[in-house]
Amino acid sequence: MPASETTALGSAGKAPKAPSERRAEAPARDALPPPAIAVSDLRVAFGKGAERFEAVRGVSFSVASGQSYGLVGESGSGKSTVLRAIAGLIDDWSGRIEVKGRPVEKKRRARSFYRTLQMVFQDPYGSLHPRHTVDRMLSEPLAFHRFDHIEKRIERVLEDVGLGPAFRFRYPHQLSGGQRQRIAIARALVLEPSILLLDEPTSALDVSVQAEILNLLKDLQAERRLTYLLVTHNLAVVAHMCSEIAVMNAGEIVEVMSVEQLRRMAPTHPYTRQLLDASTGYDAEKVARFERFA
Numbered sequence: 001m002p003a004s005e006t007t008a009l010g011s012a013g014k015a016p017k018a019p020s021e022r023r024a025e026a027p028a029r030d031a032l033p034p035p036a037i038a039v040s041d042l043r044v045a046f047g048k049g050a051e052r053f054e055a056v057r058g059v060s061f062s063v064a065s066g067q068s069y070g071l072v073g074e075s076g077s078g079k080s081t082v083l084r085a086i087a088g089l090i091d092d093w094s095g096r097i098e099v100k101g102r103p104v105e106k107k108r109r110a111r112s113f114y115r116t117l118q119m120v121f122q123d124p125y126g127s128l129h130p131r132h133t134v135d136r137m138l139s140e141p142l143a144f145h146r147f148d149h150i151e152k153r154i155e156r157v158l159e160d161v162g163l164g165p166a167f168r169f170r171y172p173h174q175l176s177g178g179q180r181q182r183i184a185i186a187r188a189l190v191l192e193p194s195i196l197l198l199d200e201p202t203s204a205l206d207v208s209v210q211a212e213i214l215n216l217l218k219d220l221q222a223e224r225r226l227t228y229l230l231v232t233h234n235l236a237v238v239a240h241m242c243s244e245i246a247v248m249n250a251g252e253i254v255e256v257m258s259v260e261q262l263r264r265m266a267p268t269h270p271y272t273r274q275l276l277d278a279s280t281g282y283d284a285e286k287v288a289r290f291e292r293f294a
């Protein structure tokens, strides 16, 4: 498991070097605020020579501040790769990524970047360091980013994710899957970012726990005015959480639609239609017959 998944992004485990923070250019007086995330012509390839494989092939989209934006598509369509490039976990990409109007660097990210944007990973079992207590997982990023009142912040964030102070000195193996994902969310939120990248945040959880975590994420978003970029292969999850969705197939966005269009089952692209048909009751046979459109 990559080290970055067991530490907060931009925390001690993957220390960004000295801040080379850029000042945002002063916005024009009545200009709209920039989107929280703007991605244009993002390309990511893995491997070299004959092995070279383009996982993301010219993806563009933008997420307004305070919005909940869904990225959907079947497994392997490039969703996580898009998130990882935005989060700074992949260095080798081309195109342009702006966070709150500032272009992000390919390799080094300023420390302040990680106070703006954090990521929650799919697997709450793999994403927490097995030998670190909750207290350590939450205090390290705070110390690294030189926050004050560390104890108070830890207690408050545990409260905010629905866990009491009793959880502070527990280890991951002493937590249920849902509790672990609450800790992963707490770790992402403890630096008070305004943007969360959520990579299938409930797909590793029991169905009974999934709705609890989704509702927690919704409440936190309202309380903290967060912007979410949510990756999922589950259309019910995006319909519950998001206002707008982009549909990915084989590394490309094939359709952008509002959640109302999704609810009316009114996609225009045949790939989205396949995805919808397959998701109204999972039909493995239909999925196996999926055609590629990109």
Ligand SMILES: Nc1ncnc2c1ncn2[C@@H]1O[C@H](COP(=O)(O)OP(=O)(O)O)[C@@H](O)[C@H]1O
Pocket: 046, 047, 055, 073, 074, 075, 076, 077, 078, 079, 080, 081, 082
């Ligand atoms: N680090 C990597 N090295 C090589 N191939 C990768 C790597 N990460 C992802 N891929 C490949 O890129 C494609 C997209 O992966 P991913 O973004 O994880 O898809 P998704 O999240 O939509 O399931 C897949 O074919 C996957 O095997």
Ligand SMILES: [Mg+2]
Pocket: 076, 079, 080, 081, 199
């Ligand atoms: Mg993925």
